[in-house]
Amino acid sequence: MASTKMKIKKNKTGGRDVMVLAKHPMETGLRKDKKTGEKIPAHYIQTMDFSVNGAVVAQANLGAGVSKNPLIGMSMAGAKSGDTISVSWTDNKGETGTVEKAVK
Amino acid sequence: MKRRIFLKGSMAAGAIAVAAGAGLLAPTRVLAATWPEAAFTAKSEADALNAFFGSADAQDSGDVTLKAPLQAENGAVVPIKVMTSLADVEAIAVVVAKNPSPFATSLQIVAGSTGGMFSARIKMGQTSPVNCYVKAGGKVYKTSQEIKVTVGGCGG
Amino acid sequence: MKKLVSLAVGMGMAVLTASTAQAISEAEINNDIAEFQGFFLKRFPGTVLEDYVDGVNALPQYAHRRANWELMMDFPPYEPEMEKAEEEWSVPFANGKGFNDCDLAPATTYPVYDGASDDLRTLVADLNACLKANGEKPIKNVKRGKMARLIAHYKSQFNGKPMAVDFSTAGAQAWYEKGRQFYWAKRGQLNFSCADCHVTNAGNSIRGDILSAGLGHGVGFPVYRTKWSMSGKPWGTMHRRYGGCNKQVRASPFKAQGTEYKALEYYEAIMNTGVSLKVPSQRQ
Secondary structure (H helix, E strand, O other), rough: OOOEEEEEEEEOOOEEEEEEEEOOEOOOOOOOOOOOOOOOEEEEEEEEEEEEEOOOEEEEEOOOOOOOOOOEEEEOOOOOOOOEEEEEEEOOOOOOEEEEEEOO | OOOOOOOOOOOOOOHHHHHHHHHOOOOOOOOOOOHHHHHHHHHHHHHHHHHOOOOOEEEEEEOEEOOOOOOOOOOOOEEEEEEEEEOOOEEEEEEEEOOOOOOOEEEOOOOOEEEEEEEEEEOOOOOOEEEEEEEEEOEEEEEEEEEEEEEOOOOO | HHHHHHHHHHHOOOOOOOOOOOOOOOHHHHHHHHHHHHHHHHOOOOOHHHHHHHHHHHHHHHHOHHHHHHHHOOOOOHHHHHHHHHHHHHHHOOOOOOHHOOOOOOHHHHEEEEOOOOOOOOOOHHHHHHHHOOOOOOOOOOHHHHHHHHHHHHHOOOOOEEEEOOOOOOHHHHHHHHHHHHHHOOOOOOOHHHHHHHHHHHOOHHHHEEOOOOEEEEOOOOOHHHHHOOOOOOOOOOOHHHHHHHHHHHOOOOOOOOOOHHHHHHHHHHHOOOOOOOOOOEEE
């Protein structure tokens, strides 16, 4: 089961609100492992590209100040029925995640 | 059609500022957005804003609103939603003034128009103003709200 | 104690004594429900019965924190987990049957009094009984994780339907009385009863928090809590929450699915008669 989820809602201005929920620890690098006493290395999503029909329209920038299992939402004025919205993220270790959904 | 300039790194490249001042550019949108490292590593709000917008100047605006709790339920997960009716939005930034790294998250618009909304769940180390900036039509506007962070209560 | 006595009497309820539970009639229980619900509707003008499923978020005293919940509900963290719950529900047993073949009561009627065993059937117990009857291992952890997700999946199919727990027999009424006594009895080093916080002080502050109303408790459960998600165990059943509450007043918690918490769950479910299900719940 994919760990990045997307929700698309019609908004008041006729566009679409796109919300993404990613499964990610968003570690700051300052927290200590309770068992070993060692600092858990920083591990957080940095960029999240929002695309419509393959073309990037916006990029969210995240840091370790964003909560674990981050929620990022933005709205697209131009998205319409039949379009495909995809979101791809990359973290500071180069790991990635992606999710795609059709606009109803 | 004015030629757009591809930007590497932060949006505060000196060349852009000069070119914009000389009227050589249409709306300053980036063709390809990159992670604004300098903003995220900045230890003060002013440094973060300079790194992200090229300036720390911002004008309070009623056209930028923030939906956020007055008191957080959990400082590790504070949900906020920035909304704006301004046209031509280029970027939105969220800064938690009292966090050790105040720059929390941002949205860079690459193409087309957005519906003027950016929401996120952020970490707050203590009670702090949460300052939200929107760059639209070349100018930076802001709104702010304090969010209280308390410890304790009944938990179970 | 005086204040509690006058409050209890004022609400038309039989005052607690240290002796064994007295017999209580169906009519008296119906009266208890009316008094209990009426108390909160009066205490929080502007609220209606339906609102109480939202817990503390329904109270005006929570206005400064309500946006936490409203924004989380834009995309609740439990949603991906509910997909997982649906998958877990559909995994067939080794004998080919599945959870859909279990003998379960409508979610709005739990706990169900069983005359043959003079016991209460909770949804948790019924699911484990079903697993056992089909040759599967029952779920050991009845307070969190998979069990909570299965319950959330089943109950959510009854969302929008009102609570309607039966208490028409003497055996059921005796269990109700056990639960009522538990709810109103002082316990722990802090010497609080459930009612002290959730009736007398509903809407008031306790350290940095606001006390929720007793009305509505459990209707939206299982709960997905931000606080519990920090340690990787976000889901909780009513009995998990009861244990936590008891610990907070420095009382020893009782066993999940044991007599005390089943009786308490029964009492609360009956007090919620008419409140519609909205499962699961997102809370702090």
